Amino acid sequence: MPPSPTRGAPELIAWYRAHARDLPWRRPEYLARYGAWGVLVSEFMLQQTPVTRVIPHLQAWLARWPDPAALASATGAEVLQQWANLGYPRRALWLHRAAVAIRDQHDGTTPRDVASLLALPGIGDYTARAVAVFAFGDRHPVVDTNTRRVIARAVHGRAQPEPPSRRDLDDMLALLPDDRGDAAIVNAAAMELGATVCTARTPDCARCPLLDSCAWRAAGYPESEDRRRRQARYEGSDRQARGRVLRALRHADGHRLPAAEVLADWPDPAQRDRAIDSLIADGLIEAEDGEFLLPR
């Protein structure tokens, strides 16, 4: 017998109301003050970045640039400086470019429809739907890696999700109640459950609101083969070299340094040149008069 469309939704909603973390972007005063732009900025920072690292940067960022027009008028150097050590600094440039597009193409108002959001730089399947749902209250499936794991277990009875695919959105959609507000909570609850209870390595099933209906539990918690690729070593990587260059420029007077001083002590000159060239290609640094500098 196929699962009923909203199987688990009431349990998720009740659990979320009682146990969701109190995060800044979930507070009514945050949404009242920053609106959809606040949701968009928080989701940008949360891409690939733990909640605890985002919180202090988010407050400072929105205090400085509370709306798209304010950010759009900043320079690349200011944006990268403010992004600081959040990681993946291309996101900072994408966010800046998204602000420019919102100012120039949407009258400074964060768009509501998923297609328009997807057209903005740095916004993909997850972020577009997260903004549409959490900022505007529309009914769409929002799927992050936590959601995918929760669905793999509770619905499909597998310990780990399959590789990401469009079917993930269909799976989540099937769990959403008709009511838009309830649907938004179920989206948030699935992510929250995966982040705090149905975790990758040590799920705490005793605290799970879906315990009674969980397909993984019903199947006896079968293991699944670990198909994760080993993460590339960071020490000595191109990533580390790029990160060092940007960190040096963030801390330099005028955000510029003589080319000879940039990564001067890096052990592999070819790798250093490759890192610098790729930073220029990405628009994260510029070369001028024998110096490297953050972009203007």
Add this chain to the structure above:
DNA sequence: TTCCAGGTGG
């Protein structure tokens, strides 16, 4: 010392 989390774009 290694491992881990995590969306987007190419």
Add this chain to the structure above:
DNA sequence: CCACCTGGAA
């Protein structure tokens, strides 16, 4: 598929 960053946990 693979590159992209960081710092805290294991």
